[in-house]
Amino acid sequence: MTWLNIVIQGALVGGFYALFACGLSLMFGVMKVINLAHGDVAVVAGYTAVFLAPKFGVSPLWSFVVVVPVFALLGYVVQRTLIQKSIDRDPFTTLLVTFGLSVLIENLLLEVYTANGQSINIGSLIGSSFQLSSTIYISYVSLVVLGVAVAVLGALQIFLGHTKTGRLIRAVSDDREAAQLSGANYRHIFGIAAGIAFATVALAGIAYGMTTEFAPSSGVTNLIYAFEAVVVGGIGSLWGTLVGGIAIGIAQQLGEHINPEYQVLAGNLLFLVVLAVRPNGLFGKKTAPS
Amino acid sequence: MPLLQLEHVSKKFGQVVVADDINFELEEGEAVGIVGPNGAGKTSLFGIISGDVRLYGGQIHFVGQALERMHPSVRCRSGIGRTYQVPRPFENMTVFENTLVGSQQGAVLRGRKSHEAAFSALERTGLSSLANRAAGSLTLMQRKRLELARALATQPRLLLLDEIAGGLTDLEVTELTGIIRSINAEGVTILWIEHVVRALLSTVDRLLCLASGALVADGEPRAVLASEAVRRVYLGDRILNEAMDS
Known part of the structure; x- marks a missing residue:
């Protein structure tokens, strides 16, 4: 039963990692940009839900209805201004720019909201769970987050596969110059992809704030887990990101079961093993050697 | 009004000149070939027209509209199609x-x-x-x-074909030129870079020759190929003179 509990709790945590990571995977897949500020965007969404949304009469529980679209727009604007300019230079510039953005966001949050932990108040929902067996309890909130992650990844998969804009995102991801000479404005498409990435990570940030306390530095920690989920699942595969997130979650639960100090280490070990054995991840496409 | 008009088009990559004061016009419905040795600036010229490559000097007009500041995707939407x-x-x-x-x-x-x-x-x-x-x-x-x-x-009005016959068998080249001729017959203007001269001669009614970024010949295909300027470009002065002497 203990093993089953490890798998279940790991899968629940993994759902959150996948939700957090899908935007990272999308931005890398489409624009080849590793957004080092990805985690900080989630934290900003959390702070927005706690402090700003109530000022406009929106309860923290329902804040995602406002925060997610606002972050989608923010993603589009940040892409078209800051990130696009760095893409036009070279890949290292995008790393430096997003790293700078991450440092800036974290320090601004520290300045304005201090290092004290915050959380999104969802009342009695936070502790409520149902009992699967005598030793296995499942948190309603974690289950909803896993459900949201599956729904978001499924919706993204359908969007990319069957809509005009989704098709364009895949086209510019394959060859942006050829797409441009077929009439597509790839900068606009990059903006849309970044908008989706920011929206999904804002949702993840709010989900995080509902399940645990967060602080300005939480973004970096979660970015590492999200990055591991993307690499373990295979870059460019959304379902791979879900499986990668769940695999990292289960590894962490297993590590914690052996010794609470091994929780993070176990996830990192899985990441290293996958990198060594299957560098393209569990579902990633094999790339021909150059 | 010509469909495409290039006036004093120039482009350099560092010290390498890929377009040196190029001037020509294309009328709607024409099929025009471009020949020239490797490095003559043929593909760069296509890049300049389609918007891949930024113009250094001169002007390009497509159906009377200036192209210099037009985004490549807008050029495509206004009727310029391109193959690689x-x-x-x-x-x-x-x-x-x-x-x-x-x-x-x-x-x-x-x-x-x-x-x-x-x-x-x-x-x-x-x-x-x-x-x-x-x-x-x-x-x-x-x-x-x-x-x-x-x-x-x-749905282009002008189709830029870049060595589309290269690497194909004779039979495949024949099939492809048939398709290109039928596209041209429907009114689409063709500008075609090609090393497979046989394919060009069966399709185009005008030929341009580029060398070191400059337009060295423009006219009826067989006359252009037989011209001294083109023979010099391909064979070089020394070989040409030796051939003339013998």
Whole structure:
């Protein structure tokens, strides 16, 4: 039963990692940009839900209805201004720019909201769970987050596969110059992809704030887990990101079961093993050697 | 009004001149070939017209409209289609989806019309039976056809073909030139860079020759190929003089 509990709790945590990571995977897949500020965007969404949304009469529980679209727009604007300019230079510039953005966001949050932990108040929902067996309890909130992650990844998969804009995102991801000479404005498409990435990570940030306390530095920690989920699942595969997130979650639960100090280490070990054995991840496409 | 007009077009990459004061015009419905040795600036010229390469000096007009500040995607939508020397299909998409990007973005068609235009481009290039195949799995000939189909799906008035016959067998070249002739017969203006001269001669009614970024000949294809300027470009002065002496 203990093993089953490890798998279940790991899968629940993994759902959150996948939700957090899908935007990272999308931005890398489409624009080849590793957004080092990805985690900080989630934290900003959390702070927005706690402090700003109530000022406009929106309860923290329902804040995602406002925060997610606002972050989608923010993603589009940040892409078209800051990130696009760095893409036009070279890949290292995008790393430096997003790293700078991450440092800036974290320090601004520290300045304005201090290092004290915050959380999104969802009342009695936070502790409520149902009992699967005598030793296995499942948190309603974690289950909803896993459900949201599956729904978001499924919706993204359908969007990319069957809509005009989704098709364009895949086209510019394959060859942006050829797409441009077929009439597509790839900068606009990059903006849309970044908008989706920011929206999904804002949702993840709010989900995080509902399940645990967060602080300005939480973004970096979660970015590492999200990055591991993307690499373990295979870059460019959304379902791979879900499986990668769940695999990292289960590894962490297993590590914690052996010794609470091994929780993070176990996830990192899985990441290293996958990198060594299957560098393209569990579902990633094999790339021909150059 | 000419369809395409290049006036004093110049471009340098560092100290390398790829376009040296190029002037020519294309009338609607013409089929024009471009020859020239490797490094003559042929592909760069296509880049300048399609917007891949930024102009250094001079002017380009397409249907009277200045192109210099026009975004490449807008140039495509206004009627300039282009193929690449090395085919660049969207590998992770199906053959049909590749042409659909062209019909929806380049030709700005919606719904059923965009699907019909995309499928029609596949039919004209003999790819309709492969519509659902992943573009990444195609052979070289099929990729060249897809390159042409995707450009056709944008419904161009001017089609820039970059060595589309290169690397194909004689039979495949004959098939492809047949398709290109039929496209031209429907009124699409063709500007075609090609090393396979046989393919060009069967299709174009005018030939340009580029060397070191400059336009050295422009006229009736056989006359251009026989001209001293072109022979000098390909053979060099010394070999030409030796040939003349012997």
